[in-house]
Amino acid sequence: MKEQKNNSCLMLGNEAIARGAYEGGVQVGSGYPGTPSSEILEYLSQFKEVHSRWCPNEKVALEVAAGVAIAGGRALATMKHVGLNVAADPLMTISYTGVRGGLVIVVADDPGMHSSQNEQDSRNYAKFAKIPFFEPADGEEARIFTKEGFIISEKFDTPIMIRSTTRVSHSRSVVFPQERIHFSPFPYQKDAEKYVMIPAFARKRRVALEKRLEVLRDWVDESDLNRIEMRDPHFGIITGGVLYNHVREVFPQASILKIGIGYPLPFEMISDFVRKVKNVVVVEELDPFWETEIKAAGIPVEGRNRIPGIGEITPDILKVAFGVPQPVPSIDDLNQYVFPRPPVLCAGCPHRGVFRILSELKITVTGDIGCYTLGVMPPTSSIDSCICMGASISNAEGFKLTHPELTVGAVIGDSTFIHSGIGPLLDAVYNQTNIIVFILDNRVTAMTGGQNHPGTGITLMGEKTSKLDIEELVKALGVKEVHHLSSFDISHFRSLLKEVVKKNSGPTVFILSEPCQLIRKKGNKNFYQVDPNLCRLCKKCLQLGCPAIRLDGERAQIIAEYCRACGVCSQICQFNAIKEEYQS
């Protein structure tokens, strides 16, 4: 796509993806927040011509987008890598049906697991679903590739996946924005044989799918999204995504085949490159995806034998892999003076006290995805498992089935419960599993930066909407015992929980509600202080792990500046030594 370059600006990769979708005439953007993908829809929602929405989960998001595309509009669905697992079901079949309007699915992988529970390589999904994926190297490519995605999607009647990574999504680079192209949805046309995937029709589409792949294989060799940069004929690298940039920098003389379309691969171009250049190495992060494909096509290359397959590949790792001496001396002996500083639950986090009570009452706790995984850290150390969205409740059932003698509880946030926790809770009700579910309701999708969800009553576009009543929902699922209380009222919580444990006849649900301290408006400047005359030096308040409570000598001290006056520590203190200080 040839474009006139004019006003440049600096954009986060995710902003550039949103820009590309906007320019490409997208009508609907849908997704579920997840680092490093969350900002795409937040940026897209700033364009009022586009309807952008958070969905309860990625499966819903992709199905909405697919519906738009089948009906003839252009749609963007965004998610992090593990979100694609949730959306895999529609993905596998929307590949069969194809689309009428362009459908672009953005998936952001997280090599190095900066903020994820695994580092799966989502490129495999494109091959699995037999759809093409584009892999941009920077913001400008992210913009162009996303925009181009809609055209290619329509041209070949296929969903297009854009695969980003943390270093593309969360890097800022120079982008040259263009105007939005005018696009009106195609007129609606019923086509049951194409879009109703009953076996008889699906078998026909199955054949069409393979034909489409054949056509795409010819096309990728023509596309200018892939390119060869000839330099040194004795050193060649095949690479794509952010690694292209690392390679350009570390090996300015290397000949490069830059992959823009990561599946299907341009084998003629690759053969041609390997014929012209000796010693070709495939440089890729995570799985040897391209290397395997290229070798299977009978083209000799190196790859995983030199490049590590675990974690992020940095320019420094490339230097080591290719035996390039580190040219610049560096100061690397000062980090010995440093203490670890892991992320923690914020001071004033409305759910810190809950973790304290769970460990106090020796409840075996299965965890879920969100800020509260931080409950695994000392001093609360109260979480025993964390697998994926919604798994806390179903994992807890498994724990209980195996060890009925344990008191098993599941902690799950409001957004995560809505995403994937409702089914598991229904399972616990249906199969009468004796577990306790703690819904830590902070009225926001917190870890990813405070996004709205169906329980907040506000849409991504900022409009007021219906607000899910979690308590009514839980009761409707058939849970007989539901306790809904403020998560700051931990004394009440403790006594209620003790009764529930004693009764031992779940499933029981606690809904512990208070807004996330990042969105809670504190009306005053009050804070709590330790009264040295009453403090008995028991240090129990320190077991909360609150950033505002520190040990000064033998005595706990509260740093007024950090204190958010949640009052949880004053309830933990047995000697009434922690009191609120009022400021006018």
Add this chain to the structure above:
Amino acid sequence: MKFGGIVIVGVGGTGVLKASEMLSRFLLNQGFDVRQSEVHGMAQRGGSVITQLKYGEKVYSPLLGKGEAQYMIATEEVEALRYSEFLSFDATIIINSWRLNPVGTKPEPYTGLSARLYREKGILVYEVNADSIAKSLQNSRVANSVLIGAFSKIFNSDNENIWEDVIRETFPKKFFDINMKAFFKGRELVTI
């Protein structure tokens, strides 16, 4: 010089991301190609945070290698030490004279440890009392703009209009004035 490198380090929630955004906008305005890498999500909950910034005629990788940064801006003194490997031996460091000890442990005032250790290596260190200045402006969140103000002086950037644009583009309108004040306080602090 292939490219210039700057690392901005600190504790999540101390304005590291906004500080890098300001610097990136400024360098772009100066006619450089700019690439900047940041970390979101998990790393922002009071954990250690770094952003890496590269500028030059043409920059490819958004990531710095060992010894490739000529500048470091640290919003907290211990974090200044954690990322020492990125610094070249001719680096200049701006450290906010503020210390944050680990959760649960005794708070300590600023110790000057990182400044001392770096000076022993022959590194040029500017200690800037950004935290107290920000507090004197009734907004502890603008310490980052104080540090950027100090940087602007050290970087020999005399065009204050450009910085005004940068601050306007980086912050919401209602925070423009306070960040401008903080920026100029930081600028005044440094003599070179």
